[in-house]
Amino acid sequence: MCVRRCLVGLTFCTCYLASYLTNKYVLSVLKFTYPTLFQGWQTLIGGLLLHVSWKLGWAEINSTSRSDVSMWLPASVLFVGIIYAGSRALSKLAIPVFLTLHNVAEVIICGHQKCFRKEKTSPEKICSTLFLLAAAGCLPFNDPQFDPNGYFWAVIHLFCVGAYKIVQKSRKPNALSDIEQQYLNYMFSVVLLAVASHPTGDLFSVLDFPFLYFYRFHGSCCASGLLGFFLMLSTVKLKNLVAPGQYAAWIFFAKVITAGLSVLLFDMILTSAMVGCLLLGGLGEALLVFSEQKSS
Template identity: 25%
Template sequence: MGSRVMPQGAQDISDPFIERHLVIDTSKVNRNAERGGFTNREQNGVTDQVSSPRRSEIVNRSLSAVKSFGNDDIDLEGGDVEKDRDKTIRGSRIVKVRNQAVLSGLAYCISSCSMILINKFVLSSYNFNAGISLMLYQNLVSVIIVSILSLSGVISTEPLTWRLIRVWLPVNFIFVGMLITSMFSLKYINVAMVTVLKNVTNVITALGEMYLFKKHHENRVWAALFLMIVSAISGGITDLSFHAVGYSWQIINCFLTASYSLTLRRVMDTAKQVTKSGNLNEFSMVLLNNTLSLPLGVLLIFVFNEVDYLSTTPLLRMPMFWLVITASGFLGLAISFTSMWFLHETGATTYSLVGSLNKIPLSVAGILLFNVPTSLQNFASILFGLLAGVFFAKAKMREKSQS
């Protein structure tokens, strides 16, 4: 999958569409909402006492002439024209903001859903047995694109110094392990069950926060986590396409994803201190994570003996296959852009809720597109798990608002 940046406000860090996002502090994200830029016109009052109706009429007419000369937009009867114009401007700006929010939300949902589906397509439909190589190629595409954008001045990134690399390496090892286990599990498990099983990551993360950071959660949060566990167990029991190897990889992925989130919180402050600007923006983290993953990915290709497979598979001689995996690299990076755009236009609360709701159409699409055999019990377990994820997101929002 391509590299992404996950805002910390999006509480569901196990989201399969944004599992490669980096956790950042959304309290520092400044949402510059558009506000109406209207100028308040102050009218000077007449302090002279008018002794007669005739003088009063002359003064009023003079003031009306001056106002008319200074501002043709003001209606002499009561400013109706100006009020109508202000209402039109205000209404158009509100519509513009709402359109931007809807557009960014759709872009984020489409890119995130497409990413997981295209990975499933490559690994299952093409029967591509080199998940590490796929991860490596996608990350290489991300590095190339971000580097080009940085050199052209479109975005700004921090230089990758040795001090920064040494600080970041422990996080990157977990990051690569998280991506590889995700690829391995997705090859054997259908999209809907992967989505439900990833909810276990939230449970592990909550426990880690409690023991490592002494953070206490509300009863609603624990209730949602309990429902997630129930749905994962019932979904696995009723899964007609159950695969023990795939489920094992997915459980490992849940632990690695939770470890990534918890470790990153400790490393982030140190990493910022060793940068030249004292800050580490999202694009810098995307470039850093994906660049460091390349040599480690090459090493793992030899360790897992994917070189022999790559040298014999006919897939690498198919132009369409290269087009598909290149598109997956672009989609991975697109999630970085669309998630930041969506977060800017709305906020962490909406971002988190939409991320949870986005799992529902993804799961349905995964079942229909890949002809997954299912039963009523399994489908009910999947739906139950997805709704538990939405309940969890809302509980975390409530907990955050009260803290």
């Protein structure tokens, strides 16, 4: 069982790393900044592969009632916000910066649990949220490659992530499985992003994209769709296989590896102050992992 958990965890980390690096390459190096089309493509591939997996018996998707689907609709809207804003932010920000800002979603979740659900919060978790918030708050003032548009979309992204996790935790037990939730997210995202591609101008602007007929662009887009699907599957598998504390530890490990390797592969200017902000954010997430393991 331990070997199986390690294999699933390593698979998750590999998919996480490859997915982020591929998306960053398409968004920043190739500069394919048409989020409705890029994210619409990824969710279309994910939805089709999940549907095929369901029909072949590899994934279990039960018939759900209309009430369950309608109750999950707000989460699907937030999911679209997550991937759209995340795509816009990642095209402008370095991966370590993006991940540090992404982690602030935990502050929103912790604040909701403390203020609205009156849950007891451990000192470690409080310190963690303070470190995460301080790291993200100091980053804009110490980022040599500061891009206000990137930070704006990162803030939208982290609020959507926080709200999505709150909705996910408040759902009725056994109402929808993780796979069923993702299936609905994919279906809703494909429709909404397809409709939004015309008003946003992406549908016709993409015709001017210089690499539209290049094989490296086609290959990167196909890889991003497949990797996103396998990342989703490995995430669900890992979440159901290990304790919450171990799950948080694997996510932290994947983020550290991804952030570290991205510095070597993509242009990023590092100053001592910026490194300090990133390390403070890493310390905050490490404390969060410790608090999860302590409580599980």
